[in-house]
Amino acid sequence: xxxxxxxxDSVKALYARPLLDLVYExxxxxxxxxxxxxxxxxxxxxxxxxxxxxxxxxxxQSIHNNADLEKEILMKTSDVLEQARKAKESGSTRFxxxxxxxxxxxxxxxxxxxxxxKGVSDMGMEACCTLGMLTEAQAVRLKEAGLTAYNHNLxxxxxxxxxxxxxxxxxxxxxxxxxxxxxxIAACCGGILGLGEREEDRISLLxxxxxxxxxxxxVPINVLVPVAGTPLEKQKPIDxxxxxxxxxxxxxxxxxxxxRLSAGRLTISKEAQALAFMAGANAIFTGEKLLTTPNPxxxxxxxxxxxxxxxxRAPYKDGPEPAEKQADAA
Ligand code: SAM
Ligand code: DTB
Ligand code: SF4
Numbered sequence: 001x002x003x004x005x006x007x008x009d010s011v012k013a014l015y016a017r018p019l020l021d022l023v024y025e026x027x028x029x030x031x032x033x034x035x036x037x038x039x040x041x042x043x044x045x046x047x048x049x050x051x052x053x054x055x056x057x058x059x060x061q062s063i064h065n066n067a068d069l070e071k072e073i074l075m076k077t078s079d080v081l082e083q084a085r086k087a088k089e090s091g092s093t094r095f096x097x098x099x100x101x102x103x104x105x106x107x108x109x110x111x112x113x114x115x116x117x118k119g120v121s122d123m124g125m126e127a128c129c130t131l132g133m134l135t136e137a138q139a140v141r142l143k144e145a146g147l148t149a150y151n152h153n154l155x156x157x158x159x160x161x162x163x164x165x166x167x168x169x170x171x172x173x174x175x176x177x178x179x180x181x182x183x184x185i186a187a188c189c190g191g192i193l194g195l196g197e198r199e200e201d202r203i204s205l206l207x208x209x210x211x212x213x214x215x216x217x218x219v220p221i222n223v224l225v226p227v228a229g230t231p232l233e234k235q236k237p238i239d240x241x242x243x244x245x246x247x248x249x250x251x252x253x254x255x256x257x258x259x260r261l262s263a264g265r266l267t268i269s270k271e272a273q274a275l276a277f278m279a280g281a282n283a284i285f286t287g288e289k290l291l292t293t294p295n296p297x298x299x300x301x302x303x304x305x306x307x308x309x310x311x312x313r314a315p316y317k318d319g320p321e322p323a324e325k326q327a328d329a330a
Pocket of ligand 3: 052054061099102132
């Protein structure tokens, strides 16, 4: 898919529109491109926790921070697949495995992750990974194992980036995204709101995401979960209407993408989440834990969908398998 480049001025103008006009337009774009009742339920699992050498200021898993977290070595494939099976039984159609690695290194650990991907894919779920930086050859191996998408976030604007992370650069993130695209894997790429960035940083991030070629298949919108022991633990929460505004702009600029509400939903009211769904968000992570931080209980999420008349996306056994879906879209 190629996309027309958006100018920064056009993104600025969109972002500045009256909020309810923006939500109205986003809802219209959403309805033209997706079933508005459909909500994809996804499950996250931390397959290797803590001890990461990068210094991301928000992260519980960085060795540069002092979060109270038990380090864990890479999980066994059979344990991961057991969790994936449970996630599928509880209605998830996508299973995302996260490792606290700065980059993938070839060797036994990566071989094991490829086995996990194959196992999840063979279950008929979308398989997603987030493992840090990746070479093109490693991306090709993940593709061959059946990976649907690779999560690699830009997190914030290029301009604000080094206020939050100094051990890796924006260009390194973009290089991994290029390697993912070259291997024919869909990118799941988004950011975090509430890091202390300004409005212009949020605009710049949305502008960069929308101009990725191809555009991300999935755009995770994380809200900072302030973790004790990290430099951002006392950060003021993002204004909820700024969150809605970013979701609406993401939906308008990336009409085909899944706009995925990721970290931070636990502290967001159900009314605000309903407005986010109106503005085009169509995927959530369910289950009581994200990677290391808490998430709404499954029953609360399914209850909210029922109250709003939304329906969890059907499992693939009732529809096309992910591989067939991709072939259809090509
Ligand atoms: N190490 C890999 C990497 O950084 O690409 C993958 C795991 S990392 C935990 C995945 C993403 O989680 C980060 O890119 C960031 O956007 C998000 N994240 C991590 N900690 C967060 C927090 N406290 N609040 C919100 N989002 C967070
Ligand atoms: C993404 O953008 N958000 C998810 C997923 N991709 C891997 C991770 C959120 C992590 C939140 C902090 C934690 O639980 O450690
Ligand atoms: Fe490591 Fe990823 Fe956390 Fe950064 S966000 S410290 S790279 S696990």
